Amino acid sequence: MIVPSGDMAVCRRAHEVLEAYLGTCVGVALWDREAGVGGLFHALLAEPLMSGSVPAEPLRYASTGLPLFLEALEEKGAKPSRLEAAVAGGAIVGPGHDVHLDLQIGARTLERVELFLKATRIPVVLSETGGTFTCCLRLHCHNWTPEIIPVGTHFFRPEGPPNHCRPSRESLEKAIKDVKPIPQTAFKILALLRSETYQMGEISREIRLDQVLAAKVLALCNSPVYGAPEKIDSLDRALVFLGEKRILQMALQVFLSGVFPSRVGGYSLCKGGLFQHAVSTALGAEFIARRLGMPQGKAYTYGLLHDIGKIVLDQLVAESAPLFYRKALHGDRPLKDIEKELFGMDHTQVGALLVQHWNLPADMADVISGHHRSNLNGEHATPQDVALITVADFITNRFLAGSQLERLDPRPVIPALRRCGLSSEVLEKMIADMPLGLMRQQASGF
Ligand SMILES: [Fe+2]
Ligand SMILES: [Fe+2]
Structure with a gap:
């Protein structure tokens, strides 16, 4: 337990x-x-x-x-x-x-x-x-x-053959293309969430178009974390009970859950660990954005996709597993540096390439590529957007630990806090008030 x-x-x-x-x-x-x-x-x-x-x-x-x-x-x-x-x-x-x-x-x-x-x-x-x-x-x-x-030590097999060869640029590009495509409805929902100007009719129309999606969203609404007083059996009731924003988030999560690996292994320390981390970070980012008066819809989607590059690298971990785990678990270097050495690219670079491949807005790529950096070199996202995700990721990694493999580089965290205008006291207050139950459980219904 x-x-x-x-x-x-x-x-x-x-x-x-x-x-x-x-x-x-x-x-x-x-x-x-x-x-x-x-x-x-x-x-x-x-x-x-x-x-x-x-x-x-x-x-x-x-x-x-x-x-x-x-x-x-x-x-x-x-x-x-x-x-x-x-x-x-x-x-x-x-x-x-x-x-x-x-x-x-x-x-x-x-x-x-x-x-x-x-x-x-x-x-x-x-x-x-x-x-x-x-x-x-x-x-x-x-x-x-x-x-x-x-x-993570249960993945570590010191006696395993160290037959590592760095994957070629082609195999990385192939791994990006091999990621399950996201359907058009998901892109529409993502755009709606980011715009924060959605209306009920629009949302139910999009969700009703896909019966499997509608059924999954309803199942999620009935999960104990929301404490519905009675069974929610229609989308309209779900919209009234949880509100448009939560329903849209759930719909997007349903689509993305199919893209993230569901097994244990690779980067996931538990079943669906990478996805759990993504959902927790998204909800954490939304919470921080609300406190800071920043756009919550964008923050949520940045959080959900910030580590998307790991689902590409996850496909390549098997080839170099002994080296990957040995370095990740027993060294003292940030995971990002180890990825670069083993795969030729880290998850922030691969993630930016993947969202470009999906034709998502350019600010998403900037946030993804900048979330472990102290300095922002993108033009489309603001330094605060990136900093907010660095902070949300830090909190999720340190206070909701155990879902995925990450040795966080702490250096970008301090400037990120400063960029968000967060003193250590405010940060602590935020951590104390975070909706931890929701952050932990919303991903577990998949
Ligand atoms: Fe990351
Ligand atoms: Fe992360």
């Missing part, structure tokens, strides 16, 4: 394995062997910004979540004096760069956790904190054994 950020799970001895994927978040496993009770808590931030206030979601914070976690364990029969702990996560922003950071959110969350465990005298028997890469904290409940593993 996966424990998402800002949540906890407590269980009695059972054949259950609790897991938390941790980037900047901090995971705490506690267990009482004798009582046969244990659990996992996944803290997003150190404490609410307004200290002393009772936050709406106390489990998002170490300071307010840990006492609740302890209480839940005690309720099931655990005794604090018998508890043992394992702690993981709190990743620093980047590998070895001297990025001055007030952005060391993970370190502060970790500090809070350590203070709490010290005050409650709970011994830490396993700890792996402050790294630069995503890890998974597991608690095996049948024998109360904790485990911390770097995410």
